[in-house]
Amino acid sequence: MAVSDPSLTLQKAIRQRLIASPELMALVQAEHILDANGRPEIMPAVYIGEGQTIFRRWDATTHATLHVWFAEPGLVQCKEAVSAIVAALRIDAQAEGVLQIDGFTVHDMQATQTRYLRDPHGSYSHGIVTAAAIVKPRAA
Template structure:
């Protein structure tokens, strides 16, 4: 099977790194760190959501969006979980080396943006995390 879009490899790497984060899994059950559509059935939850890849001649920039959900009146737990995500997804190739994935190599994985929103009814907190990785295809 030929894999031409690095977003699937990036999604797998993100999930592995999140599951390996003791700080995050203390807040969110590992079974609730998922790739799913729609409103989460379990709370709290981290949904690995949308992706986008911008191709260049020799590499690609791949973006992934994570949605963090908590049932809480404020944003405290959501912000704590997002902080754990930011730390878990920090990969600087010059410091810790590259991430060698199934079909691609990821360089300088990092969170590029976080946003926090309140539920209009006051029941839920929602964090949105944008992750970016510089990807190069591995030789077959």
């Protein structure tokens, strides 16, 4: 079966890029970077979750949302992890070449927004990273 929506394939590639980041791995264990819902039971964690794909005739833009969680009273570790994620997600085909993923070629990817939320009880920090990738389908 041919994959027609790149969001799941891109999600897998995002995870691979994150676990390849020494800066992020110094803060979050690889097995804590996953697709899950809700506030994590084990912290720190990065949840790769919500997505959206906007299709055009020859390519698509796929958006992914990542949630970063730390058990900390402030936002320091969360912001450090988000910075590492932003760096790990950057793909510029003109500078480094394209990224081949299952069924698609990623021509550009970058974080488009970061947000930081405080836990009302002061126990957790929560960062949100939104990324966008321009992808083109390729023949199998």
